[in-house]
Ligand SMILES: O=C(CO)[C@@H](O)[C@H](O)COP(=O)(O)O
């Protein structure tokens with residue numbers, strides 16, 4: 255099963271609630287929620303208060319991508335705010351296994367995120383505890399960047415590891431996903447596709463159906479796989 259996860263980083267923050275309702279009504283599956291701290295990454299975005307505010311608007315899963323350092327202190331706040339998935343970068347945690355445990359103890363699904371240059375060996379002793387692996391196909395910090403093709407090799411390697419483990423682990427890709435590359439990304443093994451600028455830059459303002467076309471086009475590409 256393929257899931258489309260619009261990244262609200264590229265949404266119109268002045269109309270965030272409407273953006274979320276409209277994008278889910280257009281057929282998207284998951285809300286991808288990018289948290290940046292101006293420390294681990296050179297940008298500053300949104301926190302648990304915004305997660306709590308959008309939680310009542312949708313039954314869709316909220317997929318919190320933490321780009322913060324340190325990680326642990328903020329995890330319970332996001333769990334209380336209604337996050338379903340919480341993912342973090344291994345470089346930002348001093349104790350990766352502990353952070354995974356903390357996320358799961360809070361009742362959330364746990365994900366580990368790999369930057370373009372982060373080696374996959376961080377999976378070696380924790381894959382069986384993870385619910386999601388997120389491969390970054392851009393360097394974290396900004397929407398609208400170009401897809402880094404090496405991410406395809408990484409996806410293939412992780413897909414093999416997940417299949418060999420026999421566990422059901424989501425494999426998510428994040429960065430530069432568009433209609434012209436989503437099928438190739440799916441063929442490399444991803445099942446969950448974050449798309450920020452591709453979705454939120456499409457369509458005209460104030461049309462509640464403005465995201466229908468782009469979400470359908472992304473799905474049509476996936477149907478070809
Ligand atoms: O985590 C990040 C960036 O750090 C992403 O989730 C971006 O928001 C994806 O945006 P596009 O590359 O799809 O525009």
Ligand SMILES: [Fe+2]
Nearest residue numbers: 261288319428
């Ligand atoms: Fe993200």
